[in-house]
Amino acid sequence: MDIDRAAMLRDALHAAITQPGGPDEIVVDLSGLSFCDSSGLNALIQARQTAAEHGRRITLGNPQPQFRRLLEMTGADALFPITDS
Secondary structure, three states: OOHHHHHHHHHHHHHHHHOOOOOOEEEEEOOOOOOOOHHHHHHHHHHHHHHHHOOOEEEEEOOOHHHHHHHHHHOHHHOOOEEOO
């Protein structure tokens, strides 16, 4: 997930979050994500804020070790529930 893909992620999450009657929890499956830079992380953080404004939440599913390190180094691990199932 880099600057070339972050806008696509941001748009997809925004659509899922703002969909009338959508789910209270949106799980972002990160199992296949092998790289993420700050633009990808920023898209997730923005989605988290939008979700909170709509009474919903973002959960990160199956993040790979590289992404977990990014979350921990930036302190963003405290912002998201994480599931490994």
